[in-house]
Amino acid sequence: MCKEAAMPKPINKQQLLDEAQKKYEALERQFASLTPEEMVRPEVIGTWSIKDILAHLLEWQKMLMDWYEAELRGETPAVPAEGYNWSQLPALNQAIYERCRDTALDDVRSQLDASHKHMLEVVASLSEEELFTPGRYAWIGINTLASYVDSCAGDHYRWALTGIRRGTKVWSGETPAAKPVHRAAAGTSKRVRTKAPKNPGGTALLIIDVQRDLFEKTTPIYEAEKMLANIRLLVDKARAAKIPVFYVQHSNDKELVEETDGWKLHPALTPLPTDHFIHKHHGNAFEDTTLKAELDALHVHHVVVAGLVTHGCVQATCNGAHELGYDVVLVKDAHSNYDAKARDVIDEWNEKLSHGIVQLQAAADVDFQSAQALRQPAISPPTGR
Structure with a gap:
């Protein structure tokens, strides 16, 4: 992982909010100067374009909020998604990619911005106990809600930021293209990747x-x-x-x-x-x-x-x-x-x-x-x- 990813995980609500916002702003800066054509150019991470990457971030945030809100309604959410278990993430991520690949760039960007703000508003409304108590919600097992937020915000933003940096350098010829190392399943945040930074x-x-x-x-x-x-x-x-x-x-x-x-x-x-x-x-x-x-x-x-x-x-x-x-x-x-x-x-x-x-x-x-x-x-x- 990159040096930024080596930072300790957030241990309180303010750190969780600050880290998510910091990484989101860094992500926005990374593609701010790119043209619409460059935003949909494929093979930034695996076969994905930057638009596909942003859609992936959006869908995982929506799933997280759906899980949380379902429990508030007294329902049992399908985690990670209906018809999928945690060992089937490549197939789930591929399904997300196929479902979102025709969505317009402007729609993806506006929806991700709204999703990011909504997620942080929810986090801000919760207590430290609600965020950091293991097993507080039935669907998180022994984990904490904060760990899921950090995964869908901080970790995901870091992954996207690193991938976009490398992918755009490949376009400019600053670094050689890296071959995907996982079986072809375009649409995985951690399994279809260019050469990754050190952890x-x-x-x-x-x-x-x-x-x-x-x-x-x-x-x-x-x-x-x-x-x-x-x-x-x-x-x-x-x-x-x-x-x-x-x-x-x-x-x-x-x-x-x-x-x-x-x-x-x-x-x-x-x-x-x-x-x-x-x-x-x-x-x-x-x-x-x-x-x-x-x-x-x-x-x-x-x-x-x-x-x-x-x-x-x-x-x-x-x-x-x-x-x-x-x-x-x-x-x-x-x-x-x-x-x-x-x-x-x-x-x-x-x-x-x-x-x-x-x-x-x-x-x-x-x-x-x-x-x-x-x-x-x-x-x-x-x-x-």
Whole structure:
């Protein structure tokens, strides 16, 4: 991410409002001198024009306000949208693009301006508790309303600003065009992109296969609640540090069949629109997926790994990341399995992988703010306890 994106997340209402307004004004300045023809010129981010980018921002803000207002009416909103779950963001973003691509430029700009003002007016009317209390609204899970506002305003504006800067430089020949790194799905805010700026510390969080069906085995996941709590802690830390979060989901023809309820992420996990999703068919999350390309586009050199299962996809992904040259941190108390001797399996693989493949750290000790800290060996012995 750029230096601006490395700023801490807002911790009070005024910071939230100020950050959103600051980034919106910066975005307006970026395209203020462009002609109408340049505003609709394609291939600024992926295949999108600046108008398409602005329409994308508009639609996500409208969805956020729809979710909030539906709950005020006593209704249960469809989040993120009717017929879509959080693992289907590429398809949802493509649908948004197709729905809005023929909207006139002037209409998009005027509607986005009105949407931005309305969203900030709503935020200004709410208390600190309403904005920053986790789980205050049913549809946000364990997150806060402020985190969704920051995602649909601050984060989205930063993404758009960076993409427009790079795209217009390509027009002028100041920088070579970068190839999209994700499968063609024109219309994703975080998945179809030109070469991205560096993120703080060059780090990403990989959450492996925390899917519903794995919690329905005859032998239950060992210490499932503890593992889920530690994964949520990691996600909160990553978001606070502006570190990208990747959710990896496995599928095959017999179990974890794609798009079934059992294939979906565990309900304890509540991704944001700016998170990333990788669908895989092998144990190693890098095999036959776009994971490496997406990490490279974000200038990631260090990965922090958690999830399921220890002796399967977790160890395979740790080994795969190491073979590709990434520094790997395995969070020793944020991975598990459903083996009859699950504790022994965790200890065994923590011990094996700690010899030259990963650094072991407890969830409480992971510091996404410091890449150097992520490279340090765990202080405690590699027992996994």
